[in-house]
Amino acid sequence: MGKEEMIKRLRGMVDENVVEAMAAVPRELFVPDDHKREAYDDTPLPIGRGQTISAPHMVAIMCHILDLRLGMMVLEVGAGCGYHAAVMARLVGESGHVYAIERIAELAFRARENLARAKATNVTVIHGDGSLGLPEHAPFDRISVAASAPKIPSPLKDQLKPGGKLVIPVGSLDQQLMLVTRDDGFEVKRYMGVIFVPLIGEHGFSEG
Ligand code: SAM
Numbered sequence: 728m729g730k731e732e733m734i735k736r737l738r739g740m741v742d743e744n745v746v747e748a749m750a751a752v753p754r755e756l757f758v759p760d761d762h763k764r765e766a767y768d769d770t771p772l773p774i775g776r777g778q779t780i781s782a783p784h785m786v787a788i789m790c791h792i793l794d795l796r797l798g799m800m801v802l803e804v805g806a807g808c809g810y811h812a813a814v815m816a817r818l819v820g821e822s823g824h825v826y827a828i829e830r831i832a833e834l835a836f837r838a839r840e841n842l843a844r845a846k847a848t849n850v851t852v853i854h855g856d857g858s859l860g861l862p863e864h865a866p867f868d869r870i871s872v873a874a875s876a877p878k879i880p881s882p883l884k885d886q887l888k889p890g891g892k893l894v895i896p897v898g899s900l901d902q903q904l905m906l907v908t909r910d911d912g913f914e915v916k917r918y919m920g921v922i923f924v925p926l927i928g929e930h931g932f933s934e935g
Pocket of ligand 1: 780781782804806807809811829830857924925928929
């Protein structure tokens with residue numbers, strides 16, 4: 728599938744600003760050389776170390792659900808190759824910022840290179856355990872988690888601003904995409920069944 732076909736499929740599925748951001752970010756810069764020809768196929772692709780770049784429709788749906796606006800401060804847990812962070816960075820614009828955490832150092836390094844090539848300047852990639860959030864830059868307007876957790880990590884909920892939103896897949900075999908909104912308490916809404924790699928860390932699954 729080419730880029731035009733990908734964009735056509737996303738129209739009507741998600742907000743137009745998300746479609747525009749997906750059109751603006753060159754996905755081919757984020758996939759390994761041996762998968763460049765499939766860059767716009769609507770499927771996850773391997774990025775090394777047993778991890779994947781998420782399918783385009785999943786990145787678009789998560790951005791749509793989060794309702795990202797200009798100027799927002801965003802945390803991404805599970806940066807992988809940096810593609811999803813680059814799309815969110817377009818949506819929050821130069822007045823906003825995306826902090827993207829990745830637990831595998833080699834992927835964090837490559838994500839930084841990919842984001843630099845894509846000229847995404849309002850993203851900072853950090854190597855670490857994102858299940859703990861990023862207290863030094865909290866609170867966040869939005870948090871996007873790209874790996875499935877056993878349950879919603881409490882540090883992530885606590886690092887949301889009032890009115891803030893967190894999108895996260897939860898479960899192991901049966902995974903559900905959840906949206907948490909912080910108001911007086913936490914409202915939790917279930918969206919759809921999904922398939923993600925596991926969130927590994929202190930508030931995630933244990934390794935191995
Ligand atoms: N955001 C990516 C994209 O642009 O398509 C997809 C990321 S991939 C589906 C999920 C990533 O989460 C993997 O690279 C994995 O190493 C990472 N991960 C898993 N547990 C993590 C944790 N506790 N903290 C940070 N990253 C984690």
